[in-house]
Amino acid sequence: MVYNKTQRVKDKMDSRRERIIKAAREIFTEDSFQSMSIKSIAKKAGIATGTFYLYFTNKEVLVETVVQEMYKELMGLIKAERSKYESVFDKLQTSMEVCIKVFIREKGIAKLLLKHFPEINMAFNNKFTEIEKSLISLVKIDLDELQDQGLIPQQNTYISATAFVGTFRQVILSWLQEGQPENLEEACQTLIEYNMRGLGKIS
Amino acid sequence: MVYNKTQRVKDKMDSRRERIIKAAREIFTEDSFQSMSIKSIAKKAGIATGTFYLYFTNKEVLVETVVQEMYKELMGLIKAERSKYESVFDKLQTSMEVCIKVFIREKGIAKLLLKHFPEINMAFNNKFTEIEKSLISLVKIDLDELQDQGLIPQQNTYISATAFVGTFRQVILSWLQEGQPENLEEACQTLIEYNMRGLGKIS
């Protein structure tokens, strides 16, 4: 015979799952990827290590979930902000600004989305590469549109988009790792200008 | 009593050390960082695993040696080529071109110098960050000079240099991982143009 969970139990389990994800995010943000062990996550979430495996098949799935969650969060904010503008330039610019704002508020997201973590198995690492790829292809869509509108000269938009993302990535990593530039928001403006010139914006 | 090594033995040991480094480079280039185990290195070098430790105190030192060697190799080539030009723009441009040429010839160097490998311990990882930093500061030196000469407008050269390196890094990583762009040398020209415009080159 099969027993059905009551709502109370369902709720408890849901909140446990949430707490595990939250614990993972916290440990990742505060400490490092390396110290994100199942034991420490379980401890922070207030459960036994074995319990973890009742909620996630393995560590990989957990990290994947966390990454996905952070990515969706960021994308949601970007989309909301983009919808306020008509011009593709403005959309592109605001996308970057939102990214920077989120990264400043939650450094963990920046680390997770921009750093590489080959310490995890290969197959999984593709998740990270995937996110980077999707950032590039989002920029590429904007660039293609700008090109169609004749607002930037003919160019290989894949390379331009990659370069574009590369400038941000490198500066943000420097900010994360070296603490330079001190003011990332200011640097963001500089970067936007750099890239607009680089794209050959016709103004 | 202490015995002195004969030249023959010295030579044998020197060549063994070389072969270990070579084996490490090969495994790294052909396979991946993960599969670069002492056992596999020793096997490829034709020695027993224990013998490795007669030549290197530990794995960290070996990798550091390999990285240093590749970095010096690249820098040597860049310096040689730069010396042929007078204009800082030309020096900057040729630096990039040499990098790309070397990266095409030896993908392992590109991976080692541009990827991050947090799977190795922290203290060591700084070696990689260090290299990235030094690439940026080399570019910054050129940009400062260009600015002094009034060939580019006033700007935060640290950010510009970081952005500059970022564009290359991102495109080269895409080339390594996605196989796109197919022709890296062609992309290099595009990138140089992108960055020249981005810097606001006054021509």
Added chain:
DNA sequence: TCATTAAGTGAATCGGCATTCATTTTTTGT
């Protein structure tokens, strides 16, 4: 309340890899 099922526990297991070390082989100097 009670028998049954499900959730929770954490010590023990397992796997992978760097490092060590007792033993063997080679080299050295007489």
Added chain:
DNA sequence: ACAAAAAATGAATGCCGATTCACTTAATGA
């Protein structure tokens, strides 16, 4: 050729953290 010293060997050790599992506790439904 021989004894001392150095180099080489690779099986054994140690470590570390993910995953498992025999057992305990809680929840379910009659």
